[in-house]
Amino acid sequence: MAEKKKRWAMVIDLRRCVGCNACTVSCKIENNVPEGVFRSWVKEIEKGDYPEVTRFRLPRLCNHCDNAPCLAACPVQATYRTEDGAILIDYDHCIGCKYCMTACPYDARFLNPIRKTAEKCTFCYHRIQEGLLPACVTTCVGGARVFGDINDPESLVAKLVANNPVQVLKPEMNTEPYVFYIGADQNIMGARYDKLEKGEK
Amino acid sequence: MVSNVTYIANIVHPVQLGVLIAIYFFYTGLSAGSFVLSSLGTVFGIQKYKPIAKAGVVMAVSLLAIAPLHLIADLEQPQRFYTLFFRLNLHSAISYGTFLLTLYPLNSLIYGWFLFRKDLAKGAKELTGFRQSLYKLLTFGKTDLSEAALAKDTKIAKFLGTLGVPLALMVHGYTGFILADIQSRALWHTGLMPLIFLMSAMVSGTGLLILVLMFSQRFLSPERSLTPERKALILDISQLMMWFIVVDATLMVIDFIMLYFTSAAGHFAAQLFLYGSHRTMFLGVEVVLGLLIPFVLMLLPRTKRSLGWISIASFLTLLGVIAMRINFVIGGQQIPLSGDTLNPYTVDPKHLIFITLFAISELTILYLAFRILPVYGLLKAKSAPDLYQKEALSK
Numbered sequence: 168m169a170e171k172k173k174r175w176a177m178v179i180d181l182r183r184c185v186g187c188n189a190c191t192v193s194c195k196i197e198n199n200v201p202e203g204v205f206r207s208w209v210k211e212i213e214k215g216d217y218p219e220v221t222r223f224r225l226p227r228l229c230n231h232c233d234n235a236p237c238l239a240a241c242p243v244q245a246t247y248r249t250e251d252g253a254i255l256i257d258y259d260h261c262i263g264c265k266y267c268m269t270a271c272p273y274d275a276r277f278l279n280p281i282r283k284t285a286e287k288c289t290f291c292y293h294r295i296q297e298g299l300l301p302a303c304v305t306t307c308v309g310g311a312r313v314f315g316d317i318n319d320p321e322s323l324v325a326k327l328v329a330n331n332p333v334q335v336l337k338p339e340m341n342t343e344p345y346v347f348y349i350g351a352d353q354n355i356m357g358a359r360y361d362k363l364e365k366g367e368k
Numbered sequence: 369m370v371s372n373v374t375y376i377a378n379i380v381h382p383v384q385l386g387v388l389i390a391i392y393f394f395y396t397g398l399s400a401g402s403f404v405l406s407s408l409g410t411v412f413g414i415q416k417y418k419p420i421a422k423a424g425v426v427m428a429v430s431l432l433a434i435a436p437l438h439l440i441a442d443l444e445q446p447q448r449f450y451t452l453f454f455r456l457n458l459h460s461a462i463s464y465g466t467f468l469l470t471l472y473p474l475n476s477l478i479y480g481w482f483l484f485r486k487d488l489a490k491g492a493k494e495l496t497g498f499r500q501s502l503y504k505l506l507t508f509g510k511t512d513l514s515e516a517a518l519a520k521d522t523k524i525a526k527f528l529g530t531l532g533v534p535l536a537l538m539v540h541g542y543t544g545f546i547l548a549d550i551q552s553r554a555l556w557h558t559g560l561m562p563l564i565f566l567m568s569a570m571v572s573g574t575g576l577l578i579l580v581l582m583f584s585q586r587f588l589s590p591e592r593s594l595t596p597e598r599k600a601l602i603l604d605i606s607q608l609m610m611w612f613i614v615v616d617a618t619l620m621v622i623d624f625i626m627l628y629f630t631s632a633a634g635h636f637a638a639q640l641f642l643y644g645s646h647r648t649m650f651l652g653v654e655v656v657l658g659l660l661i662p663f664v665l666m667l668l669p670r671t672k673r674s675l676g677w678i679s680i681a682s683f684l685t686l687l688g689v690i691a692m693r694i695n696f697v698i699g700g701q702q703i704p705l706s707g708d709t710l711n712p713y714t715v716d717p718k719h720l721i722f723i724t725l726f727a728i729s730e731l732t733i734l735y736l737a738f739r740i741l742p743v744y745g746l747l748k749a750k751s752a753p754d755l756y757q758k759e760a761l762s763k
Contacts, residue, residue, distance in 0.1 A: 208379045210375075210377065211375075211376040212374060212375050213373070216372050236551060238459075240550075241460060242456075242457055242460040242463045243448075260448070260455065261444075262445045264439075264442070264462065265384040265444070268384045269385055269552070270550050272705060273706065274381040274705050277381070284444060340552065354373045357632075358703075358705055360708075361371055361373075364636060
């Protein structure tokens with residue numbers, strides 16, 4: 168069998184996530200992300216009524232989709248895909264039309280208020296090129312974030328995806344995300360409109 | 369679905385495409401609408417609409433000269449806008465739009481020139497002073513006024529107009545498509561969106577054309593009056609507007625019924641517009657003020673014959689269509705993708721300044737074009753007996 172091309176992926180094992188936001192902070196420091204915007208963040212919800220209550224966390228980042236809507240939307244080819252599957256932005260060619268930000272179903276993109284271009288998580292591409300792990304992965308205290316080449320059957324990500332029930336965000340969008348979650352609660356994975364509908368009425 | 373879920377922590381995702389984009393959609397809509405009306409006489413051969421062909425094309429060109437400025441002003445890196453022409457992405461609607469937005473005004477401009485050439489050439493011969501030299505310049509040396517030359521003009525204008533109608537429809541269909549293309553936004557992601565945008569373009573294009581015709585024929589045409597024929601034509605166009613409103617409203621009803629039953633996000637979008645905080649802007653301004661009242665005004669026998677009521681109805685359609693653009697562009701992005709609250713939108717004051725400046729320049733261009741160009745033909749030269757009589761009287 169011919170060796171498959173490298174495909175970076177991340178598995179986030181939510182059973183190990185404690186919601187400490189170390190990933191959020193390390194990402195900000197590593198990538199010099201300005202105030203008020205985030206490449207990676209942690210959503211948190213509470214489900215149930217006292218005493219039967221549980222907290223669920225959902226670390227978020229760019230899904231580096233195989234069928235990425237942002238890649239299709241960019242009118243100047245500033246968004247591109249690397250050979251190993253990561254979606255990156257060429258900041259020297261981004262015109263800041265913000266079309267990609269409306270196209271992303273995951274709210275992963277934002278406007279960098281200083282550089283004045285689109286921006287998002289790069290899987291810390293500058294680090295993984297050097298053989299390091301993304302900053303959020305190295306800093307994760309519970310070891311919830313696992314990163315690697317999903318096409319390599321020996322890698323931990325490939326094993327975790329093969330041996331666990333995994334979920335991706337909004338599979339109905341047909342984006343084929345490469346960030347997999349283990350143990351994600353359905354109520355935190357998308358948007359919720361019930362409170363809004365009640366309040367709006 | 370469990371209902372006792374509380375959001376503890378999440379981040380804010382503000383609305384990115386704002387009021388500049390909404391107003392840009394409004395301008396292209398006006399342009400496409402007025403071009404189609406201009407073509408009714410020249411392309412579709414309906415004789416009674418011939419007199420508005422030139423007015424329509426002046427509007428189409430001047431509106432589309434200003435419209436793309438809104439897009440450039442909305443870019444975060446406006447100095448890089450020209451890269452849109454060569455760094456193409458064949459999967460991106462905007463890449464196609466770049467060329468549509470360039471070809472359509474150019475085609476309209478050449479089409480307009482062939483409509484105007486006869487009057488320009490005549491003016492270059494008959495008039496004096498500033499207009500004479502300007503018209504002479506604008507004929508580019510083509511001053512042949514023979515029957516054959518004029519027939520050729522009509523033929524070329526018809527050809528360019530035939531090319532222009534699909535271009536106009538594509539330019540505005542594409543603005544709807546730019547939204548429809550986005551699978552993540554429930555309010556936008558429907559095949560009806562280009563059609564809705566097209567029909568509201570026809571409504572607003574007719575509305576503005578009526579207002580411009582009234583003002584320019586009364587104050588800027590050689591006759592300086594709304595002659596009975598002109599009034600009859602305006603009444604006729606206002607009836608067209610009523611039917612455009614009917615089609616637009618029908619599409620809107622279908623869209624909302626579909627939306628209500630499509631998905632959680634779609635259902636919420638419909639809720640938001642029909643019952644929620646966007647109700648005033650949608651039902652109040654867009655539907656009642658922008659569609660229902662103009663429709664009723666153009667239906668009732670008493671009001672449909674009055675120029676005053678027609679101008680009010682036309683103005684209301686413009687207001688309604690501006691509201692529609694804002695509702696769909698900004699409202700569509702306010703529906704959360706990953707949170708439990710509406711995405712916030714704050715208007716950038718800089719954008720409002722741009723919009724005001726562009727609107728002032730648009731009105732100035734329209735005024736100057738109607739004032740200087742022979743949109744309604746040339747002033748009839750005074751006949752010899754008139755001059756003789758005047759001379760005799762003055763003695």
